[in-house]
Amino acid sequence: MTLIADLVSLHQVDSQARALRTRLDSAEHFLAIQERQRVQLGGRLEELKSQARQHQATAANHEAESGSVKARIETLRTQLNTSTNPKQYAAVLNELKLLQNKRDEIDNLTIAQLLKVDEVKAKLTEVDRQLAERTTVRDGGKAELNTCRSEVGTRLSELDRERSIAAQRIPKHDLETFTRAADLYEGEAMAELVAVDARRREYVCGACNMELPPEKYAALVSNPNVAVTCTSCHRILFLAEVSSIVS
Ligand SMILES: [Zn+2]
Incomplete structure (x- = not known):
């Protein structure tokens, strides 16, 4: 055979092998993208979970603080009811008012934290949904790659072998x-x-x-x-x- 005929033979196997490899590569590439997005979403999910835990913990601290202020208020009320000294009465009443204001402030902080928890949980639900969706797409990509590998794999190794034989004849x-x-x-x-x-x-x-x-x-x-x-x-x-x- 002439060089040109040998080159044409090589071209026939080479182009087939490349086409199959391209199919395999795109299936692999697609799967890799899905995996990467899943990892990103997984990271985001963990981040949101940690945020939710932090807000919950802060809310719980505020609640505990509010509880101890409440106990102090109750003690002061008892003192107020049993107080006979007007000066002492005025002092207790003043402290009571301050504590009540303080408790209102703490309760507002608790509510703000609980609202944040709700906000973060809504985001969590959305990211969870995206993750499930991405997992479905990823599984599809995995199945496609497996099909591709079994369909293409054998033929590709045959073509690679034929290609290297054909290439040996070319300077x-x-x-x-x-x-x-x-x-x-x-x-x-x-x-x-x-x-x-x-x-x-x-x-x-x-x-x-x-x-x-x-x-x-x-x-x-x-x-x-x-x-x-x-x-x-x-x-x-x-x-x-x-x-x-x-x-
Ligand atoms: Zn040209």
Whole structure:
């Protein structure tokens, strides 16, 4: 076989292998994104839980403080009822008023904390819902990846094997040119040299449609053991006859 025919053979297995690998890669990529989002949501969930606990604890402290103030108020009320000295009565009454104000303030703080707890819990519910949703999507992605692996896996290793056999026949320099173009054009490393008007010697690249100098055609016809590339896109050119011989 000529170099060009060998390159066309390589292209056939290489492009198939790349297409399958792309499918596998996108399934893996999709799953990785879902996992990352799940981790972020999980972190957010823990953060909110900790906030809720903090607000609850602060509320409980306020409640306890309010309770001890209440006990003191009750003691003072008893004193007030049994007080016979007007001066002492006035002092107790004054302290009672101050304590009542203080208790109101503490109770307001408690209410504010409990409102915050409710607020955080509402956020928690929402993040929990998002997490469940993301988990469902993640599980779908996992199943898709498994299907993909079982469908693609065997075929891909076959193609990889065929590819390396086909690549062994290609000289290093040409293989580099091929791989560069294949990487650049998602596996489309080769392009047919198309004769638009053979009599007028008008040729174009079948991939990028740019005009090619007639020397490219002449070179391909005269020596099919030298790789000729498109001036514009640098894909390796072949003639239609070659591809029909190979396939
Ligand atoms: Zn081209």
